[in-house]
Amino acid sequence: MSSSFSYPDFSNVVVLDNGGGLIKAGLGGERNPSTVLPNCLLRPISSKKWITPPPATTNPNSDPLDLTSAAVRRPLDRGYLINPDLQRDIWAHLFTTLLRVTPSHSSLLLTEPLFTLPSIQRATDEIVFEDFNFKSLYVADSPSLAHLYEASRSGPTGRLVSKAQCSLVVDCGFSFTHAAPVFQNFTLNYAVKRIDLGGKALTNYLKELVSYRAVNVMDETFLIDDVKENLCFVSLDVPRDLHIARKTGRDNLYRCTYVLPDGVTHTKGFVKDPEQAKRYLSVTHGDTPQLEANKKEMDQIEVTERSENRKREVDFSKNEFDLTNERFLVPEMLFRPADLGMNQAGLAECIVRAINACHPHLHPVLYESIILTGGCTLFPRFAERLERELRPLVADDYQVNITTQEDPILGVWRGGSLLASSPDFEAMCVTKAEYEELGSARCRRRFFH
């Protein structure tokens, strides 16, 4: 450690964004994580053993694992580590076979959700230092990393963030949604607001709807995840969209068929007609001329459509199901959790409350740089809807500017990779010696959260 530019040191930092849904892991300094894998153990119905899932980045040519009705065990519950043993198994697999690092010669940059309970922090430290013997550990929270990444990017959007040195990070992930103001790379934790809804709840909600209305898919987590990712979108005008979704035949721009796997020719479900699935894009603002055009067209071919429709419904009872209003009512829950019976405010209000809890001088700059990160922000039109809901709640003289990340799932990891390659990273870490000397609680104070 004589010179501050010893590259081998930097490349030995393992950056691990330990999400409730996906683990993003790789070496510090790289642009993309080398491994993205589901943070769970699986037991397909064909086997009796729990196995680690294949990384999401494997080439599609390799034999895909049949995940039909697979049981899932996750080490994280509601975003927090509850099963350290399970996490240790998954990490062991990750470090030895996927990343191929020797923990005793590497540092670890680990993300941890905000407000992690002390007992969980202790358990995490135990895994990192006692089971894996990492040289040193840095614990970061995801909003500050997402901010760091956006601030580092040059360009019209990145410039503003870096000038003000603060932003509001909306992290809409697998387990929950946080609106967190970040000021000079520190998350202002007194102002963070959380909605207890994330991708997992949305998937389960969709599961419930499909199971009640069409086919029982209560055990098909991965299948419904795929349905959600491919077919769900955020509505810009719910009453109008409900009206459209109710129509029959070609007039219904939202109806879409998803084919279930049959276990013989294909083990993964797929969207029957991708063109049909994209038709919602033709609905734009307010009254739509396209709709009228469609109506005329519809009149001409109504008779043939009807018979076709009937055919479709016969098929539907076998191995496919139709989605209409579910496609937008599911992501809708993020904006109005009250509709689900949850006593929590929606995303727009959550952002306003988080910002109001900050110093008034920060309000205009925070509204100007809202960063969306996390997998749920991938729903089409998410940012557009959020801006529409947010604008009426914000004072007129404040500008509202919402930045979407190009890859919201990896944004936090990339921030971590940047931090890990900064020259003073090693100085910020807690080393194993310090941990052994001072214990978990004392070391944790260094991370200011």
Next chain:
Amino acid sequence: MDDDNSNPFRRMSSRTRKVAPRMAAALASSDNRTHAALARLEALENDNAGIEQIEINEDSDASLDDDDQGYMQKRQSKGTKRKTRQAKALENARKAPRTFLELLNEASLESLPPHVPSYLKAAVGPPSSTSRRHFCTVCGYAASYTCVKCGMRFCSGRCQNIHNDTRCLKFVA
């Protein structure tokens, strides 16, 4: 054969007798509906984990030991001391991962001074407007009617019939 026929019948009849007063209580109080709503929200965080299966296995082990000779031998050769049921239960409880809510209760965040940010204080809180949109639980469209028995919403007579046939009182009873 005779047993097979009479048993389920008897069980069923006793069950309906048991359920009826509970159902009446459920109908009387609105509290059960909030319980049901909370349970439903809780279910949104569920995994389809097979954790229960492990427990079932161990239960069946315990009941098997009278008649399965092979199993008895295996067990005696393996374990020197016979574990009592209580010890087993304790061990299971220790091994079983606790849910986040249990850990949260243990951490007793309520006792922190009011200026310390914590998990509980970070919750966004109730919405400013109390209005709630209602969607039909059967078809998903705007629902203007409420089931008098269970409080779920539906939009039309057709959906009401489906609701009554399929899941009315499912959560409350």
